[in-house]
Amino acid sequence: MQKNNEIKLNYYLSPLSFLYGIGVWLRNRLFDWNVLHSEQYSIPVICIGNLSVGGTGKTPHTEYIIRLLKDKYRIAVLSRGYKRKTSGFILADSGSSSLEIGDEPFQMKNKFPDILVAVDANRRRGIQNLLSLPEKDKPEVILLDDAYQHRYVHPSLSIVLSDYHRLFYHDKLMPTGRLREPINNINRTDIVVVTKCDKDMKPIDFRIIEENMKLRAHQLLFFTSIVYGEIEPVFPSEARSLNHKAIEKEDDILLISGIAVPTPFIREAEKYSNKVLPAIFPDHHTFSKSDFKKLDTTFEKMTSPRKLILVTEKDAARLKNNPLVPENWKKSLYYLPIVIQFCNGQSFDETIKKHIITFQKNSTLQNKYE
Numbered sequence: 184m185q186k187n188n189e190i191k192l193n194y195y196l197s198p199l200s201f202l203y204g205i206g207v208w209l210r211n212r213l214f215d216w217n218v219l220h221s222e223q224y225s226i227p228v229i230c231i232g233n234l235s236v237g238g239t240g241k242t243p244h245t246e247y248i249i250r251l252l253k254d255k256y257r258i259a260v261l262s263r264g265y266k267r268k269t270s271g272f273i274l275a276d277s278g279s280s281s282l283e284i285g286d287e288p289f290q291m292k293n294k295f296p297d298i299l300v301a302v303d304a305n306r307r308r309g310i311q312n313l314l315s316l317p318e319k320d321k322p323e324v325i326l327l328d329d330a331y332q333h334r335y336v337h338p339s340l341s342i343v344l345s346d347y348h349r350l351f352y353h354d355k356l357m358p359t360g361r362l363r364e365p366i367n368n369i370n371r372t373d374i375v376v377v378t379k380c381d382k383d384m385k386p387i388d389f390r391i392i393e394e395n396m397k398l399r400a401h402q403l404l405f406f407t408s409i410v411y412g413e414i415e416p417v418f419p420s421e422a423r424s425l426n427h428k429a430i431e432k433e434d435d436i437l438l439i440s441g442i443a444v445p446t447p448f449i450r451e452a453e454k455y456s457n458k459v460l461p462a463i464f465p466d467h468h469t470f471s472k473s474d475f476k477k478l479d480t481t482f483e484k485m486t487s488p489r490k491l492i493l494v495t496e497k498d499a500a501r502l503k504n505n506p507l508v509p510e511n512w513k514k515s516l517y518y519l520p521i522v523i524q525f526c527n528g529q530s531f532d533e534t535i536k537k538h539i540i541t542f543q544k545n546s547t548l549q550n551k552y553e
Contacts, residue, residue, distance in 0.1 A: 232331025238443030259322035264302030421513035435485035441468035
């Protein structure tokens with residue numbers, strides 16, 4: 184079980200956290216008092232967010248909901264497109280790049296080409312643009328990526344994620360810790376999902392977390408763990424298919440990571456080989472010419488005949504259309520996809536589906552009697 188003292192906190196920055204907390208408190212009160220206005224919409228808007236900064240697994244959880252709903256509803260994902268080189272509203276198409284829409288929206292558009300993926304820092308404007316599409320293209324459900332703090336939109340359902348190894352109730356406000364807002368603001372959400380759970384968790388571990396969260400009666404709690412898929416080539420036309428079981432313990436792996444929490448990725452790679460060399464970059468890192476030069480020098484020094492470069496799925500999205508990727512990498516560059524697995528997945532699925540059906544039914548009745 185994760186202990187509070189295992190989380191690194193910068194207590195010397197507590198005065199800044201106090202001032203930051205005052206600002207967050209005031210902003211939230213302005214929404215609560217209707218001084219600042221939250222807009223509701225005529226279709227289900229499901230927000231997937233968190234209380235903390237990054238690393239809780241929003242993208243794989245958003246993808247889980249896409250898989251759950253896409254065969255029955257027209258789905259749109261709306262993100263701000265973090266670190267993209269563009270601004271304003273953009274509706275992704277088959278030619279969109281990660282530089283235009285951001286790495287996570289690019290990843291989702293490539294995985295699910297039939298859904299709508301849009302980016303806009305102004306979520307309210309983004310939703311309005313999506314609802315202005317022709318009737319045949321207009322979404323029936325919108326998934327808001329990382330928008331729990333974007334209170335100008337009032338979602339029909341909110342889901343907050345919390346990393347099992349850094350549970351929000353053990354954390355502190357930025358910059359002392361990683362919380363974007365105080366822990367009591369968890370009360371705004373409908374669902375809490377504890378992510379990245381260890382496979383050997385016992386029933387008592389689940390109960391302890393549930394008790395410590397002190398959720399309200401209507402709030403639901405779920406638990407998920409990461410499941411790694413088969414290794415995939417970043418450039419399929421250049422590299423051979425590769426099963427991780429074919430990797431030998433003495434094969435060199437240059438592991439490149441630009442995600443918030445790379446530890447599980449590193450541990451997974453170390454199951455395949457004894458010679459894993461991690462190269463860790465900040466979350467959403469844009470790889471530069473000098474980065475590639477240093478990494479290529481390191482890779483060239485590796486001596487095993489079947490050496491390879493392994494990246495995260497999110498990093499692969501940035502590398503696919505990066506012209507700076509060395510040509511000699513393309514036959515050796517692979518990524519490791521992940522999906523999430525619910526400990527009580529059927530119940531979660533039913534909750535999401537029921538919400539949409541109930542929302543649409545209530546919306547129909549409301550329109551009928553207006």
